[in-house]
Amino acid sequence: MIAYLLALTLGAQSPAADAASAAGAWLVADVSVIPADTDEVLRHRNVLIRDGRIVRILAPGAKAPVSDADATIIDGRGKYLVPGFVDAHVHIATEGAIRDSKDPVISTLELGQAHGYDRQVMLGFLKAGVTGAANLGGSARSDEDLLWLRGEIAAGRIAGPQLYVGKRINGPRVAVALQPASTVPASKPEAPTTAADGAAAVRQARERGYDFIKPYQFLNRETYRAVVDEARRQGMVTTGHLPELGCASCADRAFAFAHPMDNIAHSEELTRFARIGSDLSPQDLDALADAVAERKIAVTPTLVTLKTIVGMYVQRAVPPVPGDWATRVDPVTRLDWAPPANRYLSQAFRDQDGADTFSAGYDFARVLTRQLWKRGVPLTVGTDASLPGLAFGVSVQQEMIELREVGLRPIDVLRAASINAHRLFDPKAGSGAVREGERANLVLLDADPLADIHNVAKIAGVFTQGRWWPMAEIDRRLDEGRAFEQALSRQIQAHKAGH
Ligand SMILES: [Zn+2]
Known part of the structure; x- marks a missing residue:
């Protein structure tokens, strides 16, 4: 027949x-x-x-x-x-990001044709089988670009993956750096240090049409909680960083798990918690995996991101992009990956506290990811592209290989790359399965x-x-x-x- x-x-x-x-x-x-x-x-x-x-x-x-x-x-x-693959953690370069760039060359580039650059980036995702991408926040103009691109793609006018556009909410870095209170800037929704402004930031993001909230680590204790709670009230998914530990207004570890986000955007976030206090002890690995599983938090391990950063630290060079993808990396991204724009190749990056534990942190994150998987924690495939060395699209395939190498069965890897992301970002639109x-x-x-x-x-x-x-x-x-x-x-x- x-x-x-x-x-x-x-x-x-x-x-x-x-x-x-x-x-x-x-x-x-x-x-x-x-x-x-x-x-x-x-x-x-x-x-x-x-x-x-x-x-x-x-x-x-x-x-x-x-x-x-x-x-x-x-x-x-x-x-x-x-099922089409979903990158659950990207920062998509757009023309707006180029205009907002602080790099003296990138910010002055003449782009000419409207959104020609963005169209190339979107096609790169399709080339890698990526039919969905969640953007975890960027510059003001790149966020605006993405809200617009989401609509153009949905209407079929621009070829690209289905976009889920997140809004990053972060406090002022100075607030957690043990500065005298007088030096902390006044709270505002753009950089909230009060619960009221944190909740207002979530409501503004919802009104503007963002799909989800990315709480970031420099929110103080009360603001972090307000952001997570308000997002839940508004029916918005939260995926982001865990709060900072070890300062006067910071959360402690118990607080972070008492007021959990829906999804933790990197396994490195948990590794950061394990560096402080336990210095990456194996017992802490079990404790963290248990806490995540108990609170039913999902995790985007972004192992390839850590691997790439460790690679830059050890080799003092950007790891090669697989296959012929090197020829597909656009010139702006390439410039961003080279010194001096690439901070991972800077001396300041090498000199920071704890740099000698980067490699051990990657190993810890790999074992932790395996333990999360064994406990049934929903994992998603995310890359943090276009971090240096991580090209849009193909980095999703690299992360799938990373997950396979820590022991996930291939079917679990496919699930992480599709169904788990649908459940997180777009549950009303179906399961993401081939049915x-x-x-x-x-x-x-x-x-x-x-x-x-x-x-x-x-x-x-x-x-x-x-x-x-x-x-x-x-x-x-x-x-x-x-x-x-x-x-x-x-x-x-x-x-x-x-x-
Ligand atoms: Zn990120």
Whole structure:
């Protein structure tokens, strides 16, 4: 039956099958489906996608309704259909971020064409199979850009992942540095030091249309609590840093777990707690894992972030980006990764207290991540891109490999990269699994990711925004932006020559 269907329809395949088209229906024929909400693999399925939804997953031999006949056939033989990946922790570079940059070269770049830079960044996510990305806050103008881009992408006018835009709420750094009270700036919602201003900051973020709140570590005790409580009242997810320890107005460890966020944005946050007091003791590792599990907090380990920072500390160089992704890193990001902009390569970074424990901290975070997983803590895949060495998109695949290497089964890695993130950021929109009725944010892989997690990089194409994006089409669009990137490169070279 399947062979018949393929023979009938592959011959009739239109040229449009190779190009992204605005709306339509696709039938992925004779494909292995990995739904990812269970451990099963469904072999030889015909999957119908229409209007951005998975309409039908037909078992072998099941007869397709006549109404499916308009669907464009995609040959799924030997391929695997998995949920689209989500980066649960990025800081997306936008034109606004470039304008807000303090770097003397970056801030003066002439960008010309509106949002051309942003479009390139968004396409990079699709190239890596990333159909969702949660931004954990940036500069004022980059936050505004992302609220706008979220709408453009949702409307199908710009190609890119579904964006979840977070608002970072942080206190003034000076408040926690044991300064005399007289030097602490007056509280305001933009840098709150009172519960009232903390709650006001959450309400403002909600009114402005942000999807979630990122509480940050320099909030004092009462403000941190107010932010977490108000976000819960407003139905907004919190994912961020744990509060600072060890100053007059700071929280203590018990306080942080008594007023937990929904998700901790780095395993490094827990490692930071373990450095203070216990100096990364193994007993503390168990205590922290237990506390997280008991309070039902989810965690984004961002192991690849730590690995990359440790790599810069040890090697005094930015680790290489995998494969041909090096050629896809845009010139502004490249400049940001080089000295003097790259603070991880600075002497000040090397001189800071505790720098000698960075490597041990990475090891601790890896074992801690394994312990969290064994306790059933929901983990998500996040990267902190575009931190130096971490390119948008491909860093998600790197983090998936990191999670596999600490012992997660490949299916658990896929779950972390998809379903767990959906549950955190977008639970009303479905489960994120490859099931009938779910949104069609999908990746078609050329090889089995359960046999080898590295196969998540072997991408035939992506379904998102109601369309099929064959890899050749994504590459073609990325190449269209090359001239724009070369123009940026020339500006940067001219700056360097002039200084
Ligand atoms: Zn971050």
